[in-house]
Amino acid sequence: MAERPNRNNAARLDQPRETRRALLPRPSVNQETFGVWSERFARFMGTPRFLIYMTLFVIAWIGWNAFGPVDLRWDPYAFIFLTLMLSLQASYAAPLILLAQNRQADRDRVALEQDRARDERNLADTEFLTREVAALRLAMRDTATRDFVRSELRSLLEELDERSLESRRREGDDNRGGATGSSRDTSAT
Structure with a gap:
């Protein structure tokens, strides 16, 4: 008897799920490249140059749509399209800035750990x-210093000098005593 596939088998947790194809393919994004791009964008948005460019853009937009030829104006006085564009720019800028801050925090954490x-x-x-x-x-306290070695050598030299003087005296006394004894022996004969 062959076992029939059961719907209960598909819900089992000990079995891997089959991968399903998505209706729309997911875009593949290189995280590192996107992160670097977001950091550059966030840095640019924090510069005075960006503020000047944005101010000039808004002034030109409002100036054209307020004082330009009536038939060439694309955004009348309420400037709703300008508001929509600025809101859209802000809605994209905020997550990009947060992504750049997260990447910087990760780098700071790694640097802190290092x-x-x-x-x-x-x-x-x-x-x-x-x-x-x-x-x-501690070892130097037990080790002989140069002065200590010199004083020990001096005392040893003095002691050697004394011994050599004593030995010379003894030899001298022995020689004198031996010379008188031999002269006595010759005179007795």
């Missing part, structure tokens, strides 16, 4: 070097 990691490494290096310097200072 700074924090670098600071932690620097702190660890500083603590290590501090411990090493402290260990060297």
Whole structure:
């Protein structure tokens, strides 16, 4: 008996869903390119140049539609089309500015994490070097200094000089005593 496909099988959570084709294809947008473009646009909108261009555009629009030839005016006095265009521009500008701010916040977060990691490494290096310097200072207390070595060498040299003088004296005494003893021996014979 072959199992018939059941509608209940399609709703099972342990089975992957089949992909369905969309009626309209989704546009493929490179996120990075779009993000870079939105940042450039947001930066341009925050410049005095943009404000001057926008002011000149609105003045020209209102001037033409208020004082131009009546049959060539496309937006009469209430300037509803101008209001619609400015609203449309604002409705697109706000999300683009937010996208640019989000990208900047992501970059700032990454830079902050890198700074924090670098600071932690620097702190660890500083603590290590501090411990090493402290260990060297402790070791230097146990280590002989140049002055200490010189004084020890002087005392050893003095001691050697004294010993050599004593040994010369003994040899001198031995030689004198041996010379008199040998002369006594020869006179006795």
